[in-house]
Amino acid sequence: MTAPDPGLLKLILTARRWWSILAQGELRVSELAAREGVSASRVTRAVRLAFLSPQVLDAILAGRLRVDIGAHALTRGDVVSARWEARRAKFAAGV
Secondary structure, eight states, rough: OOOOOOHHHHHHHHHHHHHHHHTTTTOOOHHHHHHHHSSSHHHHHHHHGOOOOHHHHHHHHOOOOOOOOHHHHHHHHHHTTHHHHHHHHBBBBTT
């Protein structure tokens, strides 16, 4: 078991904060991106992390995420399944 990736943890927290703002209708993606100084694409990709399954989040926190998986892999739309079961099987070792 390894220590959790602090950069990934920070990105997950950011994703949850951004999703909260978007879900409340405070800002559109483009407005949020401008406010945060990032591209709209970055916001869209990052927000996917707000929907990781509890099992994958547990694996991240426990340092059990597969070593070849990082923030880049978790935010790619063509890689991340919308189904929690598929995500758990793909990303979390021993979960």
